[in-house]
Amino acid sequence: MMMSFPATFNEAALEYFWMLSRGYPQKPSLKLVGDKFMLSGELRQVLYRGVAADKAAQSRRSKIGKVSPGDWVLIDTYNVLFTVNNYLLGKYVFLSNDGMLRDAGEMRGRIVNKPQFERSVSLMLDVLKEWSDISCIHYLDEPVSHSGELSRDLGREMSKMGIKGESHVHKNPDQMLIQEESDAICSSDSAIIDQYMGKVIDLPRAILEKNFQADFPLLIQHPPANKARS
Numbered sequence: 001m002m003m004s005f006p007a008t009f010n011e012a013a014l015e016y017f018w019m020l021s022r023g024y025p026q027k028p029s030l031k032l033v034g035d036k037f038m039l040s041g042e043l044r045q046v047l048y049r050g051v052a053a054d055k056a057a058q059s060r061r062s063k064i065g066k067v068s069p070g071d072w073v074l075i076d077t078y079n080v081l082f083t084v085n086n087y088l089l090g091k092y093v094f095l096s097n098d099g100m101l102r103d104a105g106e107m108r109g110r111i112v113n114k115p116q117f118e119r120s121v122s123l124m125l126d127v128l129k130e131w132s133d134i135s136c137i138h139y140l141d142e143p144v145s146h147s148g149e150l151s152r153d154l155g156r157e158m159s160k161m162g163i164k165g166e167s168h169v170h171k172n173p174d175q176m177l178i179q180e181e182s183d184a185i186c187s188s189d190s191a192i193i194d195q196y197m198g199k200v201i202d203l204p205r206a207i208l209e210k211n212f213q214a215d216f217p218l219l220i221q222h223p224p225a226n227k228a229r230s
Contacts, residue, residue: 003092005217012037013051013220020053042092045104050096050219060098065199069133074177076187077138083204084120089113095218100188101205123207129161136165139173
């Protein structure tokens, strides 16, 4: 179900990382590296979502943790579900150099395979049920079609399964995740993680490792010094 990267992709990722870590602007750097290595649009998206400058990557890695009993957890629900869904659809899913699992599916809020998406919801709820004595709030983006219906379904299913929590549709769930009181959040959104001061839990990774024993390709964690470009 996993897709493998071309042989030269790691070198492209290292060059892109080197440029970002030295302050080069993101979009021109991505175009330069993408053109040099003749990367497809999907692989450029992998670089864009999977490689961060060194300091940003270190900061995000320091926030990654595990759920603890009694935690109050806020969930970036579509962010979680689309990552799981893209894995089920055979899209690129990978470990970014900041330690978070991400995908390059480019769904943009569109559900393209409803049965697989519904399976993603079930897999997520199964993991939440296993998290001992937590309370969670799901936040869903209002502009995404059928968010109200999904929110009601999540609330009903959580009640049936004995999962403590709620589900809400909101115009700006990103700000709710950042500003609302919590012990942890579940989101791989870089902008959210950068502003959030607490613990970040990689829920999609927990879901996929539990159900599929998935082994994800890793984008540069600690590039060797001799790979630096001058």
